[in-house]
Structures are given as C-alpha cells and as structure tokens.
Amino acid sequence: MNSLSVQTILHQAVQGQGPAEGRFWMPPAASTFASNIDNLFYFIYWLAVIFFVLIIGTMAYFAIKYRRKDPNQRTSPIHGNHALELAWSAIPGVLLIAVFVWGFRAYMDMSVAPKDAMDIRVKAQMWNWSFDYPSAGVNTTELVVPAGRPVKLTMSSKDVLHSFFVPDFRVKKDVLPNRYTTIWFEAIAPGEHQIFCTEYCGQNHSKMLSKVIVKSQEDFDKWIEGQGKLDESIPLSEHGKRIFTERGCTACHTMTGQAGAGPSLKGKYGSQENLADGSQVLVDDNYIRESIMDPTAKVVAGFQPVMPTFKGQLRDDEVDALIEYIKEHGGQ
Amino acid sequence: MSTEVITDSTVDAPGHAEENYLQSGKGVLSWLFTLDHKRIGLMYLVSVLSFFLVGGLLAMVIRIELLTPEGNLAPEVYNRIFTLHGAAMIFVFLVPAIPASLGNFILPLMLGAKDVAFPRLNLLSFHIYLFGALFLVYAILTGGIDTGWTFYTPYSSSFASGSVIAALFGVFILGFSSILTGLNFIVTIHKMRAPGQTWYQMPLFLWAIYATSLIQVLATPVIAITVFLLMIERSLGIGIFDPAMGGDPVLFQHFFWFYSHPVVYLMVLPGFGVISELVAVHSRKNIFGYKAIAFSSVAISGIGFLIWGHHMFVSGQSEFAGILFSFLTFAVAIPTAIKVFSWVATMYKGSIAYTTPMCYVFTFLFLFAIGGLTGLFLATIAVDVHLHDTYFVVAHFHYVMVGGTLTAFLGGLHHWWPKMTGKMYNNKLGNLGAFLVFLGFNVTFMAQFVLGTRGMPRRYHTYLPEFQFWHVISTIGSFILAIAFFLILGYLMHSIFRGKKAPHNPWGGVSLEWETATPPITHNFHGQPIVTRGPYEFPEIEDVEPAKAHA
Numbered sequence A: 001m002n003s004l005s006v007q008t009i010l011h012q013a014v015q016g017q018g019p020a021e022g023r024f025w026m027p028p029a030a031s032t033f034a035s036n037i038d039n040l041f042y043f044i045y046w047l048a049v050i051f052f053v054l055i056i057g058t059m060a061y062f063a064i065k066y067r068r069k070d071p072n073q074r075t076s077p078i079h080g081n082h083a084l085e086l087a088w089s090a091i092p093g094v095l096l097i098a099v100f101v102w103g104f105r106a107y108m109d110m111s112v113a114p115k116d117a118m119d120i121r122v123k124a125q126m127w128n129w130s131f132d133y134p135s136a137g138v139n140t141t142e143l144v145v146p147a148g149r150p151v152k153l154t155m156s157s158k159d160v161l162h163s164f165f166v167p168d169f170r171v172k173k174d175v176l177p178n179r180y181t182t183i184w185f186e187a188i189a190p191g192e193h194q195i196f197c198t199e200y201c202g203q204n205h206s207k208m209l210s211k212v213i214v215k216s217q218e219d220f221d222k223w224i225e226g227q228g229k230l231d232e233s234i235p236l237s238e239h240g241k242r243i244f245t246e247r248g249c250t251a252c253h254t255m256t257g258q259a260g261a262g263p264s265l266k267g268k269y270g271s272q273e274n275l276a277d278g279s280q281v282l283v284d285d286n287y288i289r290e291s292i293m294d295p296t297a298k299v300v301a302g303f304q305p306v307m308p309t310f311k312g313q314l315r316d317d318e319v320d321a322l323i324e325y326i327k328e329h330g331g332q
Numbered sequence B: 001m002s003t004e005v006i007t008d009s010t011v012d013a014p015g016h017a018e019e020n021y022l023q024s025g026k027g028v029l030s031w032l033f034t035l036d037h038k039r040i041g042l043m044y045l046v047s048v049l050s051f052f053l054v055g056g057l058l059a060m061v062i063r064i065e066l067l068t069p070e071g072n073l074a075p076e077v078y079n080r081i082f083t084l085h086g087a088a089m090i091f092v093f094l095v096p097a098i099p100a101s102l103g104n105f106i107l108p109l110m111l112g113a114k115d116v117a118f119p120r121l122n123l124l125s126f127h128i129y130l131f132g133a134l135f136l137v138y139a140i141l142t143g144g145i146d147t148g149w150t151f152y153t154p155y156s157s158s159f160a161s162g163s164v165i166a167a168l169f170g171v172f173i174l175g176f177s178s179i180l181t182g183l184n185f186i187v188t189i190h191k192m193r194a195p196g197q198t199w200y201q202m203p204l205f206l207w208a209i210y211a212t213s214l215i216q217v218l219a220t221p222v223i224a225i226t227v228f229l230l231m232i233e234r235s236l237g238i239g240i241f242d243p244a245m246g247g248d249p250v251l252f253q254h255f256f257w258f259y260s261h262p263v264v265y266l267m268v269l270p271g272f273g274v275i276s277e278l279v280a281v282h283s284r285k286n287i288f289g290y291k292a293i294a295f296s297s298v299a300i301s302g303i304g305f306l307i308w309g310h311h312m313f314v315s316g317q318s319e320f321a322g323i324l325f326s327f328l329t330f331a332v333a334i335p336t337a338i339k340v341f342s343w344v345a346t347m348y349k350g351s352i353a354y355t356t357p358m359c360y361v362f363t364f365l366f367l368f369a370i371g372g373l374t375g376l377f378l379a380t381i382a383v384d385v386h387l388h389d390t391y392f393v394v395a396h397f398h399y400v401m402v403g404g405t406l407t408a409f410l411g412g413l414h415h416w417w418p419k420m421t422g423k424m425y426n427n428k429l430g431n432l433g434a435f436l437v438f439l440g441f442n443v444t445f446m447a448q449f450v451l452g453t454r455g456m457p458r459r460y461h462t463y464l465p466e467f468q469f470w471h472v473i474s475t476i477g478s479f480i481l482a483i484a485f486f487l488i489l490g491y492l493m494h495s496i497f498r499g500k501k502a503p504h505n506p507w508g509g510v511s512l513e514w515e516t517a518t519p520p521i522t523h524n525f526h527g528q529p530i531v532t533r534g535p536y537e538f539p540e541i542e543d544v545e546p547a548k549a550h551a
C-alpha cells in the first residue's frame, strides 16, 4: 500500500462519504426501501448503544466504587429484587417487540413485488451472473435497470447455491438450483452499484461479481433498443461474416466456389442466376433478401429447395450485414 | 474460613500426606486409561488447547492473506484454510472446551462426589473424541476440505473436491463423544449431589452445565444423522439434498441449523456458568437473582431449539417461517439479558478484587454485551437481509464465541488453575494478558462490523480495494490477540514448572471444590461432604448466619 492510497482510504474510512453516498455504517441508500431499513438499523443501533453504556457504565462504576480496599471488607446480603428484575425483563421486552414489528413490516414491503414490476430473469452459475430480459429478447452479464420503476428478479442457479446481494439496495436472496426465488427493488436514480455473490460457491466465489447499472427510463429504453443493434464501430461485412457462421449458413454454403447442399456464394453478387423454372434473375440486394426470408420463392436450378427460412430470426440489420458480406465476395 | 460444609476435616491436615491425583500412577498409560475425571479433564484441556492453537494459527494465515485485496494464496488454499479454521474451532475446541475440560474436572468436586456417574463412559467419550479428531486431521492431510464448516449442499455433496467424507465422518464420531459427556453429566447431577445439596444449592456453573448437557443429548443426534445422510449422498449418489438428483438443498440447511443453532448455546452456556462463579467469588457476594440465572439457562436451551431458521432468512424458506423465527429469536434475547443484568448487579456493594479471573469477567461482560446487542440487528428480519453472510455476522459470532465463550473459558481456567495444578501464576501478567485479549479482540472484530455493514461478504478470498483499510486494522488487531495468547501460554507453562505453590483456597471460594486438597486427592474427599448452605455464602457478607441453610 503506498502512502497516497493510505490517505485516501483513511479519509474515506473516517469521514464516511457524506450522507448522499452512504453513512459511516451503511453504504449509499439507492433503492426505495433502503432508507427505511437504514432508519431501522440506526434505531437498533442507538438502542444498543444506550443499553451498552448502561450495562458497562454500571459495571465500571461498581468495579471502581466497590473495589476491595481491605481484605475483610463487608459485603451486602442482597439476593435479588423482584421489582428490579421485572423491570429489566419487561422494558427490553417491550422495546424488542417494537423492533420486531418494524422489522417484520419492512420485510413484508420487501417481499411483495408490485404487480407492474418489470420482469428480469437471473441465472447464476459458477462463477458468473447472467440476466435475461424476456420481453426484449436481450441477454447481458450486467444488470441494467430503469430508475423509478419496480424491477422483479426471478432467479435460479445452474449448479450450486449462490446468493444475489446488492448492498446499495439492501436486497439479498439465495439463488438455488431447480427452484426459483424472487426479489424486487426500485432504484431511485441513475448510477452504478456492486453485485456480490454471498453464498459460498467454491473456488472463485469472491470473483462472482457484477454491476447493476441504473439508467433513466429514457436511456434505458434507448439501451434496450440498442441491444438489438449491431456495433457500428465494426464494418458491416465483418458482422455478416460472423452471422454467416453463427447462424449455420456455412453448413450448406461456402465462399470458395465449391457447392454444398446449396450453391457457393462466391462471385454471385451482380451475376445472372439460372432458376429451376428456367428463368434468369439478377443477384442483387433484393434477391438475396428474398432468398433468405423466403427461399422457395425462387429456387436455383440444380438444387433442392431445402434451405430453411430465416424470417423472424434475423433482424433487418443482420440481413443487411449478410448481403454486405456476400457482396464483398461478389464477382466483377 | 468458616465451615459451611461438614467434611471429616482432614483436608490438608499436616501429616496426612495422601498422594494427589497428579502423583498417583505414573507413565503415559496411567493417564490415557485413567478413570479419574480430573485426569480426563486435564487431558481434554491439553487437547482442546492444542486444537485452539491450530485453529488460531489458521486464523492468522487468513488475516495475513486479507491484508491486500488480491492476496497471495491460491483460492482453493484459502478456502481450505477458512473451512478448517471454522471446523477446528467449533467441533474440537469450542464445543468440548468448557464442559469437557473444566466441567469434567470441577463438576464432581462441586457435587461433593468421588467421580462422575459413569467413569468408564467418561473415558470412552475422551477416546472417541480423539478418534474423531484424528479423522479431521486425516482429512486435512489428504486434500483438506473447502466446503466451509457448514457443509452446504449441493456444493459439499456433488462439487467439492478433497476429503469431505473423512471430515464428515470425524464430525459424526465427535458427536458421540459429546452425547456421552452430556449424558454422564445429567445423571451425575441428578444422582450424585452431596447430602443436603438441593438443586438450589448447586453452584450456578452446574445449572449451566446441566442445560448444556440437555442440548448435547438432544441436538447432537440430529447433526450425526445429517452428516450421515450427506456421506451417503456423496458416496453412493443417492439424492437427498442435491436437486440434480431430486434432493432438496434447503432441507439440509434446516437439518444443519437445527443442531447448529442450539450448538451456539451449547458453546456459550457453560461460559455463562463460569462467569456466575467468578463474579460471585471475586466480589464476595451472593449471586443476584440465583433462580433467574438458573432458569434462564434452561429457558435458553429450550427456546434455542426453536430458532434455527434465523440462519435462513434469505435462503428461500417461506416468509411466514422467517417472521416466526425472527420473533422467537427476540424471545431468547430476554433470558440472556437477564443474566447480564444479574451479573452486574451482583457486583453491587461487593468487595471486588482485581484478580485475573475478575479481569476476564470485565472483559466478558464488555465483549458479550456487544455480541448480544449486535444479535438484535440480525434477529430483525429486514435488517438481516442486508447483513446476512457479510462480515457483520462474522464479527457478531466472534464476539459471542470468542468474546463470550473463550473469555469465560480463560477466566475459568485462571480461576481453577491453582486447584488443578497446585501452582499459582503471576497475577500481574495474568491481568496484562486479559487486557491484551480485550484490546486485540476489539480491534480485530470491531473493524469487521464496519466491513459488514458496508457490504463486504464473508468467505471472500479477494475483495474490492475500498475494504482494505478495515481489513488492515483487523489484521493488526489479530496480531495483538496472538501476542496475548502466547503470553498467557508462556506464564501458565512457567507456573507449572517454576510457579509458587498455590495456597489451598486462593480466592476464598465456599463451594465444595475448595474443600478438597489442592491439588485434589484421587478420591476427591475424605468421606462424604455434607452441604448445609448455599454456594455463595461468603463470610464477608453481612448477616450470614453461620450454619443456617439458605434456599
């Protein structure tokens, strides 16, 4: 540890990070029920401090006042005091019931997810998290959620027990194999929050980390839409090449000129194709699009109509990428 | 000292040179196969302290590793070390520490008995203990275990590598030792009290041991069955807890904690018993609220059976069950609080000597108060959701188990050391040791409360850089603690070989164990002691009427 980090750490440790970013005992309160939990925490805290000072203060006082000054010092024959004993059973009893009730009600709030909560699936496995957005068909390794909207997580594990913990939200729940557990939360404002695994799960338990990224509703909508988009920093034909392999086009087509179950696509773009019905067609963007989405509409001469349709499986921009890729290997 | 107890008054009489229990019989075998509860107690003492040393050194490795966020050890090594630290400290140190060592030695003496009810069974339980511990050692040497001492399924049954079965078998065997000791003590307390010693004239240590024994006998079979089922699942592939084979992992947790929560009380109740003795003797006072303390021990062991689910608030057990367990957990706080208040009240208008045992009482009250009060955060279900499985829990149970049980154990050890060995240790060094334990312990574990509330999970081999400051503080504390323990070990060893001969009754105790010779003769008493009054009627107390029994 160098001295600079000692200083910064010391600063953080002693000052806390200001109420907005968390107090001495608690991390930032970033979900709607976090501040209630914190109030309860501090209520118990001050109760504990008062009782501690009472007990230990009395002990210290007696220890000093009645220390043995003379070996024959007389002591008092007290066996008990019913009133006192009743008081020190009943008073803590009442306070504890109050704490219990508060804790129980706060817990009920945390247990029952609002009906309009957004559904996200959480899958845990040794040693990573993955998040599914069923309504958008999106899958991520970081949890992205909108602020100001309840989110409900339905969680399960592929192997051993894990536990999903976001300190800033004050939520935690074990994630079990063959069973679904749920939690919900509503993030208050955009920001980033740590996810830990808190159920020991073997070797890399301490590396089973991720983040919650809270975005404004608007940014979230953009994000989820963008999730469907191809990364623009990579050339379109590169995406095409990837999709060509990922989607299994390579099982029937090559780019080498050698025919498989389907024609080789090398040098096809811009050429005239002979169809099974004897007509000819120019291989252009529209023809390729049609071949992918509706392969039996125009069947190439000398081939069986075995190509499956990719309608509904490929998005528009993915088809564009494929066309670009085929164009790149086109003739002339 | 006035004669509360009528014996045949030959104790320590000059010219009556009967051999004490240390001298009668020489050689290793005379120890290993002795039926004398005092020798068995002493052998337990040496064994538990050896395992404490092992567990403590493992803890130091953990603390050194956690000095930096990334650490130096391989994760599978770290995971083995924290597992063994927990397993050793719980199964072979804390569980047997007070009952089997101090309890074995003192219990028959306090009852005015020649031995426990079944001396052979007592020896058997020691042999079983060694045999079980051997399996744990074997498991360490043949690959270790990395499941955590909690053995949660399906990790332990289907994923973990290493000698899980050997370790489980060790725990299984150790259970029998615990059951036999408990059974023996229950029968001994029922049947072998000296004439005139009513239940309410027993020292409170015995009430605590009695309550502990009930737990040992009733709860231990459950852990034996649980680890047995786990062994079957792991070796034969029969699905009990692993969902991949149709089992239920949460069922394992229910079984496990049904034993392991009561075990918390099994470990701490004997400590309560020790503190009751110490605070009374070293303040020269009647214990305040004898019956309240006695019955609260029994109440704690009873309610202790109904609150295992508070370890499972986030496990996926039903919400309703969680709330019920939360409520019952608060219920157990009351008898515990009553005890603490009563001990403090006992000091009122006393004559308090700053002896080493009394310094441990102060340390105990301070640390245990924190341990108990931080339990309230965890009993509160909504707050526990945040704190569960973080360093807050680690700090909390160390305050209870180390701050409570270990401190009481050390206090008791210093209190009865002269009786057991016939030697006195240096009181100044003793007090310094107690102070260093107090200081080192607070530094080590107070830091962990901060880590916990801020979200640092337990059983993490690496951690985020923002937690480093408090990890470093905690490690510094652990070094102070280690120095304290070596200091204590040092002066106690010194006292055995070079120490002054202990006076017959250095603290002026009036319970029966101080009526025997120091160290005691093999048969404890010449003739049968008869009890005529309570265990805390010290001559300093005003209005103590000589020879009148008191209820």
Ligand SMILES: [Cu+2]
Binding pocket: A161, A162, A163, A197, A198, A199, A200, A201, A202, A205, A206, A208
């Ligand atoms: Cu984990």
Ligand SMILES: [Cu+2]
Binding pocket: B260, B261, B264, B307, B308, B310, B311
């Ligand atoms: Cu418990």
